[in-house]
Amino acid sequence: MPESLPDLRRAEGVLFDLDGVLTPTAEVHMRAWQAVFDAVFARWGITPPYTDDDYYAYVDGKKRYDGVASLLRSRNVEIPWGEISDPPEAETICGIGNRKNAAFAASLRAEGIAPYPGSLALIQQLQAHGIPQGVVSSSKNAEEVLETARISDFFTVVVDGGVAERDGLASKPSADMFRAGALALGVNPAESVAIEDALAGVASALAAGFVIVVGVDRGVGPAALREAGATVVVDDLAQLLFDSSPDDTLETA
16 A cells, blocks of 8 residues: 655645755765775774665764764774864874765766756745745755755755754754754744655654654665654655645645
8 A cells, every 4th residue: 555645735844854865965975985984994904894784874864073983983993083174184083074075075076966856846846835945964065065956046944064063963863953954944843844865864853853754765775764763755755746636734644
């Protein structure tokens, strides 16, 4: 039996993660992390090797430096945190994170990025119906990605890694970032919808009080998304497009 989907016209607002939800930049992030961690693991003799499963378990959805620390901790490796100004060659948490960011930025600027077609169709439809939209992303590159993908004008609020650092917001899965996004957008989480592809992000939205959390399966798996708290799972945001006869409530069956 097909899953019952929320009618987003009944939402006070919709808050989206960015990478892997609106744009396929999660793939660019994954490639950049793989290259950086492969080199680090080889240089330091760390085992077992870094895999995509590590990305989903320890890195995906978290702020950059928290992801580095979480991944290294999974291998019982502790190194100095360092400073955000550390150069990419520094053997610190911040240095490794900055190394990855340099690789990501180079790829984004060389290859560009476009939104997923289904995601673009949904944000266009929400805008046409006057539904407030915002982005909650752990990435400090969110503004550049939105501009590159030419979708920044759809969002009145962007809470990203830079905002989190400035305002002292804890990394997902803490509620901080989604709570801040709802506050900035001026909406009640209990009457709004969060859309996420990362386990940490789903947990963050749930902790922030979102009753409806849409999990987007871009590889982590529907079972894992549901276990993290997703109330409904889709594999393309086109599935959330609505017709001309709205339901009376936002609730899903």
